[in-house]
Amino acid sequence: MxxxxxxxxxxxxxxxxxxxxxxxxxxxxxxxxxxxxxxxxxxxxxxxxxxxxxxxxxxxxxxxxxxxxxxxxxxxxxxxxxxxxxxxxxxxxxxxxxxxxxxxxxxxxxxxxxxxxxxxxxxxxxxxxxxxxxxxxxxxxxxxxxxxxxxxxxxxxxxxxxxxxxxxxxxxxxxxxxxxxxxxxxxxxxxxxxxxxxxxxxxxxxxxxxxxxxxxxxxxxxxxxxxxxxxxxxxxxxxxxxxxxxxxxxTLEEVERRSEERSPGTAPVLTARELGRTGAIAPFDLEIHAGEVVGLAGLLGSGRTETARLLFGADRADSGTLSIDGRRVRPRGPRSMIARGVALCSEDRKAEGVIADLTVRDNLVLALQAARGWMRPVPRRTADALVEEYIERLDIRPADPNAVMGNLSGGNQQKVLLARWLVTRPRLLILDEPTRGIDVGAKAQIQKVVTDLAADGMAVLFVSAELEEVVRVCDRVVVLRDRRKVTELDGDGVTVDEVMAAIAGHEPTAVSP
Structure with missing residues (x-):
């Protein structure tokens, strides 16, 4: 000291x-x-x-x-x-x-x-x-x-x-x-x-x-x-x-950007073409492949959250098309996208994620129960096994499934919300500011989980205001400015300076999806 x-x-x-x-x-x-x-x-x-x-x-x-x-x-x-x-x-x-x-x-x-x-x-x-x-x-x-x-x-x-x-x-x-x-x-x-x-x-x-x-x-x-x-x-x-x-x-586990090249012939999990919503986000193109982490970067108000909500069906597009595994879909709300293997971990932990009065167990299995429908309750033995697995996997503290969610720290609440979606085994996981307001240790753990999920074949859309985090975790970075996609940066050499230049209007050469 x-x-x-x-x-x-x-x-x-x-x-x-x-x-x-x-x-x-x-x-x-x-x-x-x-x-x-x-x-x-x-x-x-x-x-x-x-x-x-x-x-x-x-x-x-x-x-x-x-x-x-x-x-x-x-x-x-x-x-x-x-x-x-x-x-x-x-x-x-x-x-x-x-x-x-x-x-x-x-x-x-x-x-x-x-x-x-x-x-x-x-x-x-x-x-x-x-x-x-x-x-x-x-x-x-x-x-x-x-x-x-x-x-x-x-x-x-x-x-x-x-x-x-x-x-x-x-x-x-x-x-x-x-x-x-x-x-x-x-x-x-x-x-x-x-x-x-x-x-x-x-x-x-x-x-x-x-x-x-x-x-x-x-x-x-x-x-x-x-x-x-x-x-x-x-x-x-x-x-x-x-x-x-x-x-x-x-001694901390470092999160390194993965350098594997995607196979050019790999079909994307999600494809958006001229997808947009008036007043929220201008029409944009986007592809997300299995096994990659795509970053969404931009200042507050650039349209990051609006893009995530559009892809999840929480907001309805008024232009363009959206396809899952090459098949065109017309989302009729989040439940229809959950059924197609898409999950969204929301930015607003307090208003749209945490149910403070319920236990960790109840919060964790909520999305799985919604996907099954309320007439088919998740068996208690299945729920207990999943809760135990993800408490250990994500190092949720306290390691008590009966702990009241509202009593957990912000970082541990975020881990429970991440686990909530992981138990649904999504093919595409959209993470909107998953490390906002949490400490450096929990942040490193969540970043490590994200790269591990991609290594196991999951497609991830990673939304973050922290550019160092985006560059470190993501394979590609989509840059938004003033509710419009301005460029897409690809490859191992992407730097924070390049992303900042794109945000500021000094655009690098865009990469077509």
């Missing part, structure tokens, strides 16, 4: 020996965390390391079983989030938990609306909201409907709401997972403004580049235990990743 200079100010938050236990599980064991005014402190660790539990211990969601918390030097015991908020601790979560049907001002001051003669004063509310927006330099009409703004703006409105209680501690839990580079830059501008204003900021992220750009200090957790506190300028990335994973980076 690096030797750290002691900041001149006392910590705003001083957590010592924090232990949180649930029935049969110790989520945190004696963890320390100090947050200083005017500093950005990154909280790092794999999914399941205890980051979310530590945040919940600080904010009163899960009061510690043992240990103590001091705020401005005074001991505190929060038993509910509202107590933490009233004490000046605000949290902005990965999924924006605001009301899109209300105005920006109403969202910022919800529950704290200024009143006149006992009634809400709309004019005063807009004025107060405008001041909070001005503080973070966000030019948005307070009277506009929140849902009319992109997710990045909604994220910044959530920060303005957090500041409405005069927060001196701001917790940002994966705030950049759905933002593009320009939006991240804008968020970081606001974070620096708040930091310079003396706010203590706890920043939770899996993006190492962003952590090294914005953080003044870093704390690493692993399996509910404190590994250490580090300074970015004194800690190289290999050291940090090794601390998070608990093993030297050289």
């Amino acid at each position: 690096s030797e750290k200079p002691t900041p001149s100010a006392d910590p705003v938050v001083d957590m010592r020996g924090i232990t949180v236990e649930f029935p049969g599980v110790r989520a945190l064991a004696g963890v320390d965390l100090r947050l200083y005014p005017g500093q950005v402190h990154a909280l790092m660790g794999e999914n399941g390391a205890g980051k979310s539990t530590l945040i919940k211990a600080l904010t009163g969601v899960h009061p510690p079983t043992s240990g103590r918390i001091r705020l401005h030097g005074e001991p505190v015991e929060f038993t509910a989030p509202v107590q933490a908020q009233e004490a000046g601790i605000s949290t902005v979560y990965q999924e924006v938990n605001l009301c899109p049907n209300l105005s920006v001002a109403e969202n910022i001051l919800l529950g704290r609306e200024p009143r006149r003669w006992g009634a809400i004063d709309p004019r005063a509310m807009k004025v107060r909201a405008a001041r909070l927006l001005e503080r973070i330099g966000l030019s948005v009409d307070p009277g506009s409907v929140l849902g009319s703004h992109p997710i990045a703006v909604q994220q910044l409105v959530a920060i303005a709401r957090a500041l409405a209680v005069d927060a001196r501690v701001l917790v940002l839990d994966e705030p950049t997972s759905s933002l593009d580079a320009d939006e991240v830059a804008e968020l970081f501008r606001i974070v620096r403004v708040l930091r310079d204003d003396g706010v203590a900021i706890l920043f939770v992220s899996h993006f190492l580049d962003q952590v090294y750009e914005i953080a003044d200090r870093m704390t690493v957790l692993r399996n509910g235990v404190l590994v250490g506190e580090y300074l970015p300028q004194e800690t190289d990335r290999l050291e940090l990743v090794s601390a998070m994973l608990g093993r030297e980076l050289g």
